[in-house]
Each structure stands twice: as structure tokens, then as C-alpha cells.
Amino acid sequence: xxxxxxxxxxxxxxxxxxxxxxxxxxxxxxxxxxxxxxxxxxxxxxxxxxxxxxxxxxxxxxxxxxxxxxxxxxxxxxxxxxxxxxxxxxxxxxxxxxxxxxxxxxxxxxxxxxxxxxxxxxxxxxxxxxxxxxxxxxxxxxxxxxxxxxxxxxxxxxxxxxxxxxxxxxxxxxxxxxxxxxxxxxxxxxxxxxxxxxxxxxxxxxxxxxxxxxxxxxxxxxxxxxxxxxxxxxxxxxxxxxxxxxxxxxxxxxxxxxxxxxxxxxxxxxxxxxxxxxxxxxxxxxxxxxxxxxxx
Numbered sequence: 001x002x003x004x005x006x007x008x009x010x011x012x013x014x015x016x017x018x019x020x021x022x023x024x025x026x027x028x029x030x031x032x033x034x035x036x037x038x039x040x041x042x043x044x045x046x047x048x049x050x051x052x053x054x055x056x057x058x059x060x061x062x063x064x065x066x067x068x069x070x071x072x073x074x075x076x077x078x079x080x081x082x083x084x085x086x087x088x089x090x091x092x093x094x095x096x097x098x099x100x101x102x103x104x105x106x107x108x109x110x111x112x113x114x115x116x117x118x119x120x121x122x123x124x125x126x127x128x129x130x131x132x133x134x135x136x137x138x139x140x141x142x143x144x145x146x147x148x149x150x151x152x153x154x155x156x157x158x159x160x161x162x163x164x165x166x167x168x169x170x171x172x173x174x175x176x177x178x179x180x181x182x183x184x185x186x187x188x189x190x191x192x193x194x195x196x197x198x199x200x201x202x203x204x205x206x207x208x209x210x211x212x213x214x215x216x217x218x219x220x221x222x223x224x225x226x227x228x229x230x231x232x233x234x235x236x237x238x239x240x241x242x243x244x245x246x247x248x249x250x251x252x253x254x255x256x257x258x259x260x261x262x263x264x265x266x267x268x269x270x271x272x273x274x275x276x277x278x279x280x281x282x283x284x285x286x287x288x289x290x291x292x293x294x295x296x
Contacts, residue, residue, distance in 0.1 A: 001279075006018050008136050009163060013226075016160065016281070019083045019171075023029070026044075027240050029041055034212070036119055036120035036121075036122070037119060037213060038118055038119070038166040038167075038168070038262075039116040039119040039121070039166050040117050040119065040164075040166075040193075041163050041164070041165045042056060042117055042163065043058050043162055043163050044056065044059075044162045044163065044164065044165050044170045044242065045067055046162065047067070047140075047243060049107050050067075050139070050200055051282075051291050052211045052274070052275070053073040053136070053139060053141075053211065053274070054069065054070045054138075054157070054208050054274060055067050055069050055070065055141065055166065056068050056070055056116060056145065057067060057116075058114050058115060058116055058121070058143070058145070059114070059115045059116075060086065060112060060114065060115075061112065061113045061115070061116075061182060061259055062086070062088065064083070066142035066143055067142050067143075068114075068141065068142065068143045068145040069136065069139065069141045069143070069144050069145065070145050070150070070164075070208055071145065071146055071207070071208055071209035072146075072190060072206050072207055072208045072209070072270070072284070073099075073143045073189070073205060073206075073207030073208065073209040073210060074145075074146035074147065074152060074209060074265070075146055075148065075173070075188035075189065076124065076126070076127065076128055076131065076146045076147070076148045076188075077111070077114075077123060077124070077127045077128070077143060077144060077146045077148055077149055077277060078106065078127065078128045078130055078132065078143060078144040078146065079109070079127055079128070079129045079142065079143045079207075080129070080130070080131070080132040080133065080141065080142050081129055081130060081131045081132070083129075083142055083143070084107065084109075084129045086112070087109040087110070087112060087127065087129060088109055088110055088112075089109075090107040090108060090109060090129075091107075091108040091109060091110065091126070092107075092108045093105045093106070093107060093108065094106045094107075095185045095193060096128075096130075098135055099173060099210075099215075099238070099267075099269055100244075100273075101134065101135045101151075101244075102238075102241075104131075104135075105130065106128040106130045107130075108126055108127075108128055109124055109127050109128070109129060109151050109175075110125070110126060110127075110128065111123050111124060111127045111148075112127070113128055113155050114149075116205070121149050122149060123148050123149040123152075124148035124149075124153040125232065127148075132144065135277055144186065147181060147188070147189075147190065150151050150284070151286045152286070153166050153169075153286060153287075153288075154166065154167040154168065154169035154172045154211045154284070154285040154286065154287060154288070155167075155283070155284045155286070156172070156281065156282070156283045156284075157208075157277070157281070157284070158225060158281045159206060159278040159279070159280065159281065159282070159296060160296045163235075166243060166283065167283070167285075169285050169286075169287040169288050171184070171283075172283060172285050172288070172292075173288070173290075176280075176294075177292035178280065178281065178283070178293045178294025178295070179251055179255070179292065179293050179294070180291070180292050181194065181290065181291045181292070181293065182290060183206075183284070183286070183289045184203065184289050185289075186203070186205075187241040189205050190205065191203040191204060191205050191206065192204060192206060192272070192291055194254060194255050194272070195224075195253070195254070195255050195256070196214055196216065196226070196228075196252070196254050196272075197214075197216070197220070197224040197249075197252045197253065197254075197262075197264070198227065198253055199216070199220045199223060199224065199250075199252075202270065203270060204270050204271060204272040205253075205270060205271050205272065206277075206284075207271045207272065207273055207274075208273075208274045208277060209274070210271040210272075210273030210274060211273060211274055211284045212246065212263040212264065212265050212267070212273045212275050213259075213262045213263050213264060213273055213275045214264050214271060214272055214273055214276055214278040215264070215265040215267050215269045215270065215271040215273065216243075216261070216265075216266060216270060217266070217267075217268065217269075217270060218266045218267070218268075221245065221247075221264065221266035222266075224249065224252070224264070225247075228249055228250065228251070228252070230247035230248055230249050230264075231248045231249070231250055232244055232247065232248045233245060233246065233247040238267060242267070242268070244265050244266065244267045245265065245266040245267075246263065246264070246265045246266075247263075247264055247266075248261065248263055248264075249261075249263075249264055252264075254276070256293070257277070259279065262274075262276070263275055272284070279295060279296060280295050280296060281293075281296060
């Protein structure tokens with residue numbers, strides 16, 4: 001055989017193999033798929049489009065590198081429609097109502113294996129898929145990591161170091177974690193009871209997918225307005241077709257503690273959002289049904 005022809009036949013497949021191995025490196029299989037262990041401490045993804053949202057980089061079993069928004073307001077993990085072809089066939093349709101983006105029909109798929117820093121994440125049996133660039137424009141996200149995964153862990157969100165930690169739920173307790181709040185499950189959502197803006201104790205959904213400090217009912221918003229006039233205000237339509245009033249309050253109280261420069265929305269919801277949570281080290285001990293807030 002001609003030596004040049006032999007080298008061409010050998011080197012071209014070898015080069016292709018090397019390029020492929022650099023492009024996608026599949027995570028190793030866990031020793032025990034039912035108990036893969038806790039993922040290591042990981043930095044938040046700080047890439048383009050991640051301002052005001054909490055994102056992590058996850059990998060698929062095939063080595064795909066995906067940006068996921070961490071959303072305690074989503075009961076299930078959702079993939080963007082752009083990666084739908086990698087999820088397998090649709091098993092049906094799930095009608096949903098987004099708080100700000102309106103109604104949508106999402107496709108149901110068998111849940112793929114997802115990895116954080118080579119550690120397999122526990123999740124539910126199914127995931128959904130939707131056009132998330134419509135729901136979260138300009139974020140460049142490939143998916144939303146929901147409670148079906150997070151509920152298996154004791155998750156600490158440290159906004160002072162921009163890292164997420166997965167703690168031992170049996171040891172994650174004590175005053176060093178901050179003020180404890182019992183996590184109450186209502187349907188597929190999680191709530192804590194607190195007094196925000198002096199409106200008295202009430203339930204707030206803990207929603208890291210909500211970008212403001214809080215969303216409160218219009219009547220409570222009006223009461224807060226009468227106590228303290230906002231510095232600014234504007235309106236925008238919700239996905240339900242209703243106007244949402246958004247305002248900036250110079251200060252307000254949360255369970256007796258004073259916080260400054262609060263952004264509050266008035267709508268038919270009660271959310272405790274990421275902008276407020278990010279003022280703390282937040283520990284969500286799902287196995288022990290307790291949330292801790294320690295101010296930064």
C-alpha cells in the first residue's frame with residue numbers, strides 16, 4: 001500500500017476522534033446510580049445573560065454542556081425545545097400556566113441523566129420541554145432545574161461567594177445557618193410564612209426564578225404604599241393579561257429586620273424572589289423541611 005495513502009487513512013480518523021473527545025466528554029457512570037452522592041461545591045454560571053438569575057452548568061450523559069436556571073418555583077425540570085431531539089419521543093402534553101408568560105402546552109419526556117461536575121443528579125421520572133427563550137428571553141438557557149431534582153438535597157446558595165453547596169441534611173442545622181423557617185408544601189410548590197412590609201404573617205412561595213424581591217397581592221401592595229411612597233413605579237402586562245405594578249421602595253421590613261431598596265410587584269401571587277434571597281446565604285434543607293436565611 002502507498003505509504004501516503006496509509007497515513008491519510010490512519011490520521012484522518014484519529015484526528016476526528018481527538019476532536020470529538022475534546023468537544024464532548026461524557027461524565028463517568030456513578031458507582032451506585034441510586035445513591036450517587038452529593039455534588040461538590042460549584043460556582044454559579046456568570047456568563048452572558050445570567051444577571052438577575054441563578055444558573056448552573058450541567059452535563060448530559062453524552063457530554064453536552066447545558067446552562068440551567070435553578071428555579072424553586074418550577075415543580076419539574078424543563079428543557080428548551082432546541083434540545084428536544086436529545087430527549088427522546090414525546091410522551092404527551094402538559095398544559096401549564098406561567099406566572100408572567102401565560103399559558104403553554106409543554107411536551108413530556110422520559111427524564112435524561114444530568115450531571116453536575118461529574119456527579120449524577122437525582123431527579124424525577126419525567127421532564128418537560130418548551131420554548132424557554134420565549135419565557136426567559138436573552139438568557140441563553142438550555143433548561144430549568146426544578147424541585148423534582150432539588151428536593152432530594154440540602155442546598156446552600158451562598159450569594160457572597162456565588163457558589164452552591166450540597167450539605168449533609170443531618171448536620172445542616174444550628175444558629176450559624178441563620179434564621180430557620182419551616183418549609184410548607186402546598187401542592188407542588190414550597191412556601192414559608194413571614195411578615196413582609198408589615199402586612200402580617202402570610203405564606204410566600206420561595207421562587208428563585210422570580211427576579212424581584214417579592215410579589216404581593218394588590219391589596220397588600222396598596223397598604224404598603226400608604227405607609228411609604230415608592231421612589232419609582234411602572235406597569236407591564238402579565239401572561240394572564242393583567243397589569244402588574246412594579247415599584248421601588250426605599251426600605252421595608254421582613255420579620256422585623258430592615259432591608260433597603262426593595263423592588264416589589266403587585267400581582268395575584270405571593271412570591272419571595274431571588275433579589276431578596278440573594279441578600280443572604282440561603283440553606284434549603286429539603287429532607288428536613290427547613291429553610292435558613294443568614295444575611296450577608
